[in-house]
Amino acid sequence: MKISPESxxxxxxxxxxxxxxxFPVLRELAVHSKIRQAPAxxxxxxxxxxxxxxxxxxxxxxxxxxxxxxxxxxxxxxFFGELALIDEGPRSMSISATSDAVLAxxxxxxxxxxxxxxxxxxxxxxxxxxRRLRMQTDKLVDQLRQREEELTRLVEERTSEVMRQKxxxxxxxxxxxxxxxxxxxxxxxxxQSERFKQQFLANMSHELRTPMNAVxxxxxxxxxxxxxxxxxxxxxxVMRSSKNLLVILNEILDISKxxxxxxxxxxxxxxxxxxxxxxxxxxxxxxxxxKVALLVDCDSAMPPVLTGDPVRLQQILLNLTxxxxxxxxxxxxxxxxxxxKNNGLNCQLRFSVHDTGIGMTPExxxxxxxxxxxxxxxxxxxxxxxxxGLSISKHLVGLFGGNLSVDSExxxxxxxxxxxxxxxxxxxxxxxxxxxxxxxxxxxxxIRILIAEDNRxxxxxxxxxxxxxxxxxxxxxxxxxxxxxxxxxxxxxxxILMDVHMPVMDGLEATHRxxxxxxxIPILALTASVIKxxxxxxxxxxxxxxxxxxxxxxxFFGAIYNALQGNxxxxxxxxxxxxxxxxxxxxxDLKFLEELTGGNPARMRKYxxxxxxxxxxxxPQIETTLAAGDYERLRRLVHTIKPQFRMVGMPHxxxxxxxxxxxxxxxxxxxxxHESVGRLLEDTRRSVVVFETYLQTA
Amino acid sequence: xxMTDAKxxxxxxxxxxxxxxxxxxxxxxxxxxxxxxxxxxxACLARLGEKPDVVVxxxxxxxxxxGSLNGMEILKRIKSADSDQKVVMLSSQEHYGVALQxxxxxxxxxVIKDNQSFGEVERLLGEIV
Numbered sequence: 001m002k003i004s005p006e007s008x009x010x011x012x013x014x015x016x017x018x019x020x021x022x023f024p025v026l027r028e029l030a031v032h033s034k035i036r037q038a039p040a041x042x043x044x045x046x047x048x049x050x051x052x053x054x055x056x057x058x059x060x061x062x063x064x065x066x067x068x069x070x071x072x073x074x075x076x077x078x079f080f081g082e083l084a085l086i087d088e089g090p091r092s093m094s095i096s097a098t099s100d101a102v103l104a105x106x107x108x109x110x111x112x113x114x115x116x117x118x119x120x121x122x123x124x125x126x127x128x129x130x131r132r133l134r135m136q137t138d139k140l141v142d143q144l145r146q147r148e149e150e151l152t153r154l155v156e157e158r159t160s161e162v163m164r165q166k167x168x169x170x171x172x173x174x175x176x177x178x179x180x181x182x183x184x185x186x187x188x189x190x191x192q193s194e195r196f197k198q199q200f201l202a203n204m205s206h207e208l209r210t211p212m213n214a215v216x217x218x219x220x221x222x223x224x225x226x227x228x229x230x231x232x233x234x235x236x237x238v239m240r241s242s243k244n245l246l247v248i249l250n251e252i253l254d255i256s257k258x259x260x261x262x263x264x265x266x267x268x269x270x271x272x273x274x275x276x277x278x279x280x281x282x283x284x285x286x287x288x289x290x291k292v293a294l295l296v297d298c299d300s301a302m303p304p305v306l307t308g309d310p311v312r313l314q315q316i317l318l319n320l321t322x323x324x325x326x327x328x329x330x331x332x333x334x335x336x337x338x339x340x341k342n343n344g345l346n347c348q349l350r351f352s353v354h355d356t357g358i359g360m361t362p363e364x365x366x367x368x369x370x371x372x373x374x375x376x377x378x379x380x381x382x383x384x385x386x387x388x389g390l391s392i393s394k395h396l397v398g399l400f401g402g403n404l405s406v407d408s409e410x411x412x413x414x415x416x417x418x419x420x421x422x423x424x425x426x427x428x429x430x431x432x433x434x435x436x437x438x439x440x441x442x443x444x445x446x447i448r449i450l451i452a453e454d455n456r457x458x459x460x461x462x463x464x465x466x467x468x469x470x471x472x473x474x475x476x477x478x479x480x481x482x483x484x485x486x487x488x489x490x491x492x493x494x495x496i497l498m499d500v501h502m503p504v505m506d507g508l509e510a511t512h513r514x515x516x517x518x519x520x521i522p523i524l525a526l527t528a529s530v531i532k533x534x535x536x537x538x539x540x541x542x543x544x545x546x547x548x549x550x551x552x553x554x555x556f557f558g559a560i561y562n563a564l565q566g567n568x569x570x571x572x573x574x575x576x577x578x579x580x581x582x583x584x585x586x587x588x589d590l591k592f593l594e595e596l597t598g599g600n601p602a603r604m605r606k607y608x609x610x611x612x613x614x615x616x617x618x619x620p621q622i623e624t625t626l627a628a629g630d631y632e633r634l635r636r637l638v639h640t641i642k643p644q645f646r647m648v649g650m651p652h653x654x655x656x657x658x659x660x661x662x663x664x665x666x667x668x669x670x671x672x673x674h675e676s677v678g679r680l681l682e683d684t685r686r687s688v689v690v691f692e693t694y695l696q697t698a
Numbered sequence: 699x700x701m702t703d704a705k706x707x708x709x710x711x712x713x714x715x716x717x718x719x720x721x722x723x724x725x726x727x728x729x730x731x732x733x734x735x736x737x738x739x740x741a742c743l744a745r746l747g748e749k750p751d752v753v754v755x756x757x758x759x760x761x762x763x764x765g766s767l768n769g770m771e772i773l774k775r776i777k778s779a780d781s782d783q784k785v786v787m788l789s790s791q792e793h794y795g796v797a798l799q800x801x802x803x804x805x806x807x808x809v810i811k812d813n814q815s816f817g818e819v820e821r822l823l824g825e826i827v
Contacts, residue, residue: 268771426779558802592813596720603723610716640761643790643811644716654812658790 003058005030008104011058015079017128021121025114032110038062038097047094051084053107060101064093071143073098084108086129092140191629194260208249216242217460251388258395265399269425270310272302272337272349279317279335287325293332294325299339303347307423312396316404317351319389320416324355328413331356340419347424352417360408368406369394440561445471447564448492452484452507453477453499453526462497462526465556481505485513495563496523497547500538508541515542522563588690589649596647608691611648614641615684626677635664638680645683648691653683705732706827707749711742711772712756712788713763717811721754724816731823738763739772746779751827754819755805757789757796770800777804784826786819 008030012018018026038044038060045051047066056079064072064080071093074080080095085108115122219239227235257263276296287294317335324333334354341348360368369390390404397404402420449466453459459477466473476491478484480502488496496514498507511523525538525546535546547559590604597603618641625634642657660677663670670676708731712718715737722733734750736742739759753776757769767775769787776783787805789796790812797808807822809815 267767426775596724596813596816607716607720610719614714614716636758636761639758639790640714643714646812647716647720651813 028114033104033106036103036105038101040099043096048090051091053105055081056104058102060099063098254392255388265309269305275314292328295334297336301339303424305425307425316393319393320353324353328355328357346421348421350419354415356413359410359412447494448474449495450476450493451497454479454502481510484510499526511541592649706751707732709750709753711736713759713761738766752784754786
């Protein structure tokens with residue numbers, strides 16, 4: 001585009017900045033101007049550029065802006081960049097063409113070059129520009145302030161919204177955390193209280209049964225001392241009450257065992273007909289008292305010997321039959337067993353107990369299996385019982401894989417029934433070795449036994465056990481060594497059972513004295529601590545053998561029988577009971593492995609590999625069972641790993657394992673358990689590192 | 699064939715793989731026995747028909763396969779199947795009561811599991827078969 005200085009000067013005359021400038025001056029300025037084309041969108045100058053020219057818009061339109069923020073639009077006839085004439089500072093805004101624009105550009109040097117010859121004009125222009133600058137600055141400041149306020153408000157709004165959301169999230173998180181902690185705490189407390197409860201019950205079981213056994217044992221003895229008529233009545237009553245109490249006690253302990261998931265069934269040979277006979281023998285008199293017929297109907301297709309838990313099966317049948325008799329006033333109670341299926345390996349049986357008793361309404365049936373419930377609240381008063389029996393039976397049937405249910409009608413009677421599957425035993429008879437054989441007991445008939453025992457309770461148990469099993473056994477008791485010698489000299493005996501620890505004179509000394517004159521009479525030690533040193537000292541002083549306490553029939557009668565046959569207990573060398581190894585020395589001595597393998601490196605590596613594999617499996621299990629308080633499982637795990645420590649040359653750790661194992665025997669929890677298991681785990685971990693290094697380097 | 703026949707047949711039953719392997723290796727090395735190993739008693743029972751000369755049986759057998767019968771029960775079953783079957787009991791159970799029970803049930807010997815037991819079992823097998 002070409003434009004003459006005259007035309008340009010005329011255009012300049014239109015703009016207020018130049019309005020008062022004489023035309024010749026404008027023409028001179030026009031001569032020094034350059035024409036610039038700015039297509040739409042082009043930025044003419046940027047914010048922060050240093051301005052050095054005045055722009056006059058001849059055509060098109062521009063915008064004054066700061067990034068996206070548009071301050072103003074300017075059209076043809078207006079100008080911008082005028083402040084560059086008085087201020088060399090950076091531009092505060094960018095200018096861009098919004099439509100194709102044509103601009104006249106007059107450089108600052110040119111402006112001043114022209115105006116220097118016209119001082120009055122120069123003064124006017126500078127004064128005007130200064131005013132504009134102040135105005136513009138004020139406007140801009142205003143706009144900026146507004147913009148800043150707007151931004152601040154936006155930011156504040158956003159911030160407060162974000163803060164609110166964050167606070168809400170935080171509050172929810174804290175709430176969830178609190179709830180989680182609470183739940184965890186409750187769970188821990190529940191678990192702990194459950195453990196306490198189990199521990200308490202385990203203790204109570206022992207604490208309660210011991211005095212009960214003493215009461216019953218003493219009563220039994222008194223009954224045999226020809227009591228007067230009135231005394232006999234009282235003693236009978238004591239005996240009956242004790243038995244009832246024991247039944248209740250056992251029921252409470254059973255239900256707690258069931259609820260703790262600790263009840264497990266045995267799996268051994270059983271004989272259904274014997275179980276039924278036993279039930280009738282136990283409850284027959286009660287049925288007879290009430291003039292209720294007690295009948296048994298057993299399927300003739302019953303296999304002779306099955307496998308399962310005879311004690312628990314009998315317990316279920318005793319409970320159901322006992323209840324049936326209890327709630328039947330006239331008529332009969334029938335125990336029926338039907339074979340439903342028999343595939344040669346297993347046999348499905350239906351047990352049912354039918355009565356003609358008071359029966360139950362559907363509402364009563366609905367709650368009859370719940371713990372501590374009986375069909376009606378006054379049932380307990382009228383018929384007695386803990387209300388636990390059916391609940392226990394229901395659980396036990398469940399353990400057998402069956403479901404105890406009842407069909408009943410008020411006034412007509414009830415049928416309790418369950419179907420269970422039992423294995424068929426390969427044995428035709430219950431194995432003779434299972435129990436003490438009758439032949440063995442018969443062979444002991446009429447023997448005269450002197451028992452030296454200072455603990456009354458143990459004495460009663462031993463006496464009762466002997467009297468129950470050996471026909472016509474004659475028993476004399478002595479409470480200490482001196483008394484034993486006196487009674488021994490005064491009487492005639494076939495056998496002496498000798499407690500080792502007794503007051504006045506102990507069993508060892510008494511045996512020694514007796515042996516001075518009698519080398520032959522069998523003397524068996526009764527000893528609770530079956531550790532080698534004590535048993536050895538019994539044998540050294542002339543005893544013939546020993547019976548471990550508490551007594552088990554097989555051991556008790558087996559030992560007596562053997563002693564009278566002149567046999568000695570044939571037993572291996574057994575090390576002394578372990579004591580806590582003073583210093584846990586996880587040291588590894590590879591000598592044993594080297595000897596065993598004849599120094600063969602391949603075999604060494606093989607065994608070490610087996611140990612590492614086993615340790616890797618057992619370590620985490622030991623940790624979890626310890627943490628979970630599953631001490632029986634812990635004991636078994638420690639038992640399993642114990643010989644392996646000895647094999648790989650860690651005898652101290654082996655001893656530590658033995659110590660832990662024996663500490664956990666019989667459900668005890670030694671106070672230093674966590675410490676010793678901790679040491680065991682530490683030793684094992686260290687050994688794993690050592691052996692892994694060995695495998696890598698050797 | 700004749701060499702193999704001259705060897706005595708021994709069944710080893712233990713759920714502790716390490717002990718089982720070591721004992722088996724130890725006895726193999728004597729070149730006198732034909733060894734079969736079992737990690738459960740049930741597996742051993744299933745092959746009793748092969749008439750082993752001796753069964754060496756661990757007391758606890760349920761650590762690897764839960765619910766497995768323990769050694770005492772297996773001992774009873776072995777004895778009820780064949781009361782003449784020779785059984786040596788093996789255990790790290792150091793109690794007279796346990797030892798006594800196994801012997802009452804018909805085990806010939808009761809060997810405590812430790813680093814002496816390989817030699818001990820070898821010596822006993824020498825005496826028994």
